[in-house]
Amino acid sequence: MDLADKFRGTRCLITGGLGFIGSHLAARLAGFGAWVTVVDSLIEGYGGNLFNVEAIKDRIRINISDVRDQSSTNWLVRNQDYLFNLAGTLSHIDSMTDPFTDLEINCRSQLSILESCRKFNPTVKVVFSGTRGEYGRAQYLPVDEKHPLCPTDTNGINNMAGELYHILYNNVYGIRAVSLRLTNVFGPHHQMRHSRQGYLNWFVRLAIDDQEVPIYGEGEQLRDFNYVDDVVEALLVAGAEPATDGEIYNLGSGKPVSVGDSARAVLEAAGTGRLKQIAFPEEKKKIEIGDYYADFSKFTRATGWQPKVEFADGLRRTVHFYRKHKEHYW
Amino acid sequence: MDLADKFRGTRCLITGGLGFIGSHLAARLAGFGAWVTVVDSLIEGYGGNLFNVEAIKDRIRINISDVRDQSSTNWLVRNQDYLFNLAGTLSHIDSMTDPFTDLEINCRSQLSILESCRKFNPTVKVVFSGTRGEYGRAQYLPVDEKHPLCPTDTNGINNMAGELYHILYNNVYGIRAVSLRLTNVFGPHHQMRHSRQGYLNWFVRLAIDDQEVPIYGEGEQLRDFNYVDDVVEALLVAGAEPATDGEIYNLGSGKPVSVGDSARAVLEAAGTGRLKQIAFPEEKKKIEIGDYYADFSKFTRATGWQPKVEFADGLRRTVHFYRKHKEHYW
Numbered sequence: 231m232d233l234a235d236k237f238r239g240t241r242c243l244i245t246g247g248l249g250f251i252g253s254h255l256a257a258r259l260a261g262f263g264a265w266v267t268v269v270d271s272l273i274e275g276y277g278g279n280l281f282n283v284e285a286i287k288d289r290i291r292i293n294i295s296d297v298r299d300q301s302s303t304n305w306l307v308r309n310q311d312y313l314f315n316l317a318g319t320l321s322h323i324d325s326m327t328d329p330f331t332d333l334e335i336n337c338r339s340q341l342s343i344l345e346s347c348r349k350f351n352p353t354v355k356v357v358f359s360g361t362r363g364e365y366g367r368a369q370y371l372p373v374d375e376k377h378p379l380c381p382t383d384t385n386g387i388n389n390m391a392g393e394l395y396h397i398l399y400n401n402v403y404g405i406r407a408v409s410l411r412l413t414n415v416f417g418p419h420h421q422m423r424h425s426r427q428g429y430l431n432w433f434v435r436l437a438i439d440d441q442e443v444p445i446y447g448e449g450e451q452l453r454d455f456n457y458v459d460d461v462v463e464a465l466l467v468a469g470a471e472p473a474t475d476g477e478i479y480n481l482g483s484g485k486p487v488s489v490g491d492s493a494r495a496v497l498e499a500a501g502t503g504r505l506k507q508i509a510f511p512e513e514k515k516k517i518e519i520g521d522y523y524a525d526f527s528k529f530t531r532a533t534g535w536q537p538k539v540e541f542a543d544g545l546r547r548t549v550h551f552y553r554k555h556k557e558h559y560w
Numbered sequence: 561m562d563l564a565d566k567f568r569g570t571r572c573l574i575t576g577g578l579g580f581i582g583s584h585l586a587a588r589l590a591g592f593g594a595w596v597t598v599v600d601s602l603i604e605g606y607g608g609n610l611f612n613v614e615a616i617k618d619r620i621r622i623n624i625s626d627v628r629d630q631s632s633t634n635w636l637v638r639n640q641d642y643l644f645n646l647a648g649t650l651s652h653i654d655s656m657t658d659p660f661t662d663l664e665i666n667c668r669s670q671l672s673i674l675e676s677c678r679k680f681n682p683t684v685k686v687v688f689s690g691t692r693g694e695y696g697r698a699q700y701l702p703v704d705e706k707h708p709l710c711p712t713d714t715n716g717i718n719n720m721a722g723e724l725y726h727i728l729y730n731n732v733y734g735i736r737a738v739s740l741r742l743t744n745v746f747g748p749h750h751q752m753r754h755s756r757q758g759y760l761n762w763f764v765r766l767a768i769d770d771q772e773v774p775i776y777g778e779g780e781q782l783r784d785f786n787y788v789d790d791v792v793e794a795l796l797v798a799g800a801e802p803a804t805d806g807e808i809y810n811l812g813s814g815k816p817v818s819v820g821d822s823a824r825a826v827l828e829a830a831g832t833g834r835l836k837q838i839a840f841p842e843e844k845k846k847i848e849i850g851d852y853y854a855d856f857s858k859f860t861r862a863t864g865w866q867p868k869v870e871f872a873d874g875l876r877r878t879v880h881f882y883r884k885h886k887e888h889y890w
Binding site for chain 1: 656659660663667668671672675706708709710711712713714717718720721724725727728731732
């Protein structure tokens with residue numbers, strides 16, 4: 231599929247478009263010649279950062295607003311061909327300490343966005359980003375899409391509800407929607423101010439700063455990493471391919487890495503920093519999911535998508551980016 | 561297990577306690593000598609009805625309030641031994657026309673109740689009523705608890721989130737909680753003013769009024785009915801049995817009945833009314849789930865529970881009750 235041909239001249243709305251994945255997607259779509267609007271509320275501590283779109287700011291429309299606001303969303307969804315619905319938060323710890331905010335953003339606002347589509351743009355195609363957190367602890371590996379959904383935190387439950395609203399609106403109202411369940415995504419544009427939205431980028435920061443990189447115990451739990459460019463490609467092909475309507479797909483790498491090995495790979499890519507083993511904190515142990523890696527063959531069969539960027543290569547690109555633009559992220 | 565022994569002198573809070581199932585449960589618990597508080601907001605069109613507790617009103621405490629109100633809930637959960645969390649709505653059609661109210665009541669308020677427990681009564685045992693609507697269309701029959709969760713309406717998604725919060729709070733915070741996924745429940749005390757919360761009681765009303773009882777097409781879809789007394793027994797044993805903590809169980813009858821046959825059984829029990837076949841309405845077809853019946857053997861293994869009231873017998877009792885108390889329900 232020629233994605234440039236597919237998206238040239240189309241109108242694309244990206245919620246969470248100033249964030250990590252959304253900003254890369256915006257750049258890719260702008261490069262294709264799409265009319266891109268990014269929506270972001272720049273909530274303190276979340277992933278939005280205007281610097282993420284600095285290089286493309288003259289080629290996209292930036293709309294600062296909150297997807298929880300029905301009125302502005304009603305207006306923004308009009309006349310869009312594609313809605314890449316990436317607004318939301320993935321902080322497991324935050325979702326437990328402030329479950330209502332998590333519910334508002336990850337559950338209620340998804341329903342609100344879909345209602346806006348139903349009323350004002352029922353022909354849009356929606357691509358939603360779900361999360362492996364919907365599965366909770368893996369009951370078998372690799373985890374496929376038939377695995378039971380038993381989230382171990384409020385965030386996983388709210389994301390699951392948010393995702394299922396999409397499938398419901400596809401089935402009942404014909405609002406074409408697809409969900410990709412992302413696993414650990416890493417790369418440039420991720421926020422670097424705290425570790426509550428995934429540990430790998432935080433490790434990158436510590437390594438660049440020549441600090442100790444802490445791993446809990448032996449760091450043996452397996453994780454499944456995708457470099458952000460591969461995820462952007464997946465979002466685009468999911469949007470472009472009609473066979474994905476109403477479907478849910480895992481993403482993954484096919485090459486799980488242990489937490490310990492991922493830390494060592496970060497140190498290798500950075501050439502600075504050092505490992506430190508520490509005891510497993512109690513509050514993290516309670517929501518620790520154990521090993522996880524995905525079977526993403528359903529998505530490959532539907533679209534041909536395969537991850538292309540090797541873990542070590544992705545880490546080198548990530549370190550390079552943050553060394554160059556540290557001032558905008560630290 | 562001697563339930564009277566188990567509950568005598570205990571403090572029991574029932575949310576939705578003026579409703580269909582909650583009011584029967586309140587009577588049973590009051591009969592055991594428990595200290596019962598029923599909470600209900602008596603929302604117009606929902607199931608709450610003061611007449612449901614008329615016979616026991618001097619033996620229970622009635623608190624009119626909304627579980628969405630965190631402050632009153634914080635107070636009400638204190639010092640309770642058991643919380644039977646039955647507040648909520650099960651209207652499939654309403655949840656599609658007004659999805660935000662459904663979200664507030666079935667999803668957000670559950671999180672709110674659990675937060676109240678976590679802060680003010682972490683030793684309470686919570687019994688939650690889930691729904692077969694969490695499964696959506698059956699992918700195999702009978703449906704066991706491992707069946708994928710693919711709700712076909714907003715209500716099913718919100719109930720699923722509400723249920724999973726309970727399991728999460730059990731696992732993470734040690735708030736002991738169990739969920740029973742109810743199938744079609746029928747009997748006295750069900751609201752009789754509209755058909756949006758289940759069709760069987762509506763059929764009873766039409767038959768008593770000697771009206772036409774409409775079935776869509778041949779009425780071949782299978783349903784799984786439990787008489788309300790059996791469900792109350794299940795809620796009690798789920799509360800009393802420590803092995804249920806953190807678990808989810810189906811209820812069911814073991815004897816599925818087609819919609820057509822259930823209508824004929826209602827007419828038989830009433831001795832009045834007549835059948836009328838009509839075309840399947842479009843808006844109902846979209847969220848129609850096809851055949852459903854449950855495998856409830858997991859709950860039987862854990863607690864010994866078995867449904868006791870035969871469908872025809874339950875219908876006779878139901879018709880008898882409404883003929884006698886029609887003025888309070890029509």
